[in-house]
Amino acid sequence: MFCFQCQETAGNKGCVKAGVCGKNAQVANLQDLLRYVTSGLSEVTTALRNEGKKVDVKVNHLVTTNLFTTITNANFDADAIVKRIRNTSAIKKELLAHVADKSKFSEAALWDAGELSEMEEKAKTIGVLSTENEDVRSLRELIAYGLKGLAAYVKHANVLGKENEKIDAFIQSALVKIRDNSLSVDELIALTLETGNQGVAGMALLDEANTSTYGNPEITKVNIGVRKNPGILISGHDLRDLEMLLEQTKGTGVDVYTHSEMLPAQYYPAFKKYDNFAGNYGNAWWKQKEEFESFNGPILMTTNCIVPVKDSYKDRLFTTGAAGYPGCKHIAGEIGEQKDFSDIINLAKTCQPPIEIESGEIIGGFAHHQVEALAEKVVEAVKSGAIKKFIVMSGCDGRMKSREYYTDFAKALPKDTVILTSGCAKYRYLKLPLGDIQGIPRVLDAGQCNDSYSWAIIALKLKEIFQAADINDLPIEFNVAWYEQKAVIVLLALLALGIKNIHLGPTLPAFLSPNVANVLVSSFGISGISTVEEDVKIFCG
Ligand code: FSO
Ligand code: SF4
Structure with missing residues (x-):
């Protein structure tokens, strides 16, 4: 096995014997094979679309659910993954019969699942390390992880009856392109940015699905x-x-x-x-x-x-x-x-009631609709100088000790700053007694990690209100924590929206090669984190 898709990867290099997450080598390899067969299926569906034929939504759902299955900490069950590989292979075979021109298919599109031992042998040949060039590998994996995150968000929208064929077609065509040896590094960089654009569309789809079904989140x-x-x-x-x-x-x-x-x-x-x-x-x-x-x-x-x-x-x-x-x-x-x-x-x-481990209340519900309703108050507080900065501290939490940085950073921020959060990163500071500014809590929780979309919408709204030339001229800073692949699509989406100088921690992804990391630094000003003192100085002057 070789896996380096999450922030906790062994030695910040890669898990090779077993995952830090607890995934064993067999499951890791089968997940690689599931991605491979899903990419083969996607080659067939992309060919069908190119021939003007329609792809059933059930096939789109199969692709997104397969990708979701390979996200960190989602599925540890080898039998369930084998079933998915077999089912996907069978559906691919069926669809292949409908493609008129079969001359250009790759091995992945033609591969059929056989005995478990054959699958396990095959899995060893198609993993991350089968791409030799480190920069190509880095971009392919960056895109693949973004697609996994995007697939998760699309699936959440699908269960609420919302579909977007364009996003599904993109996910499938991109899964094929990242196996295509004829793509140049520049083309892969362009595909990375397009993945971010589709990430914005995916989060918008999910936002619409959630709010049209369950109403707008409220305080x-x-x-x-x-x-x-x-x-x-x-x-x-x-x-x-x-x-x-x-x-x-x-x-x-x-x-x-x-x-x-x-x-x-x-x-x-x-x-x-x-x-x-x-x-x-x-x-x-x-x-x-x-x-x-x-x-x-x-x-x-x-x-x-x-x-x-x-x-x-x-x-x-x-x-x-x-x-x-x-x-x-x-x-x-x-x-x-x-x-x-x-x-x-x-x-x-038949069970006992839960044992109380905490008491009291926490406050949240500051997604874009609610914050827009408070816009006058917020703008007034900014104009009067009561609020000097907003710090977006969205993303994931994790078990590493280094993440204490985020609690300490929240505590060390000046009292005229407001933390904008979403994702499970919030648990590092949502329960701290940070107080409020003129009735506005100093930690505003928008929701799940996909609700980071709200902060982008709010930033665009503030840009309009303050008539700023650039979104990066606003008093909003990004100090984002990541763990798994949904955070990758959130990051790519923020970049696609033009947000620069994002600080990403607690470590930069192991899957970024030095050259790819340099592109992100020079084009988008991405950087890691330093000490709390240093970073508070950088963000708040
Ligand atoms: Fe956290 Fe887990 Fe939501 Fe992730 S719960 S780590 S970014 O899956 O998806 O924020
Ligand atoms: Fe390692 Fe993370 Fe992959 Fe698990 S998901 S095997 S911890 S890199």
């Missing part, structure tokens, strides 16, 4: 303590799963709590009508070993962010969608299908 106080009933903890990012769970637990005496990136669901008006929607339990994904233990009830992982599951709660952990873990029950249901959570609910009824 909300969220209980972080517990009630006395047994509970179900729902984690990951899938709001449709949450909706189905809330419907099915109504009147059962079982409460539902959000965990990690599911917290922002609390901000949507549509979920507030459920009396058993009890609050948020715990923190960012990496603390789950202790928190799932003390929760006592079943846990539903709707997407990535699974930490290797402890035996003590293995029989209480369920997966669904692209998520999977060997030995944990998977709840079936494709995009658009109704899921049956009765096993989880029945188990919950």
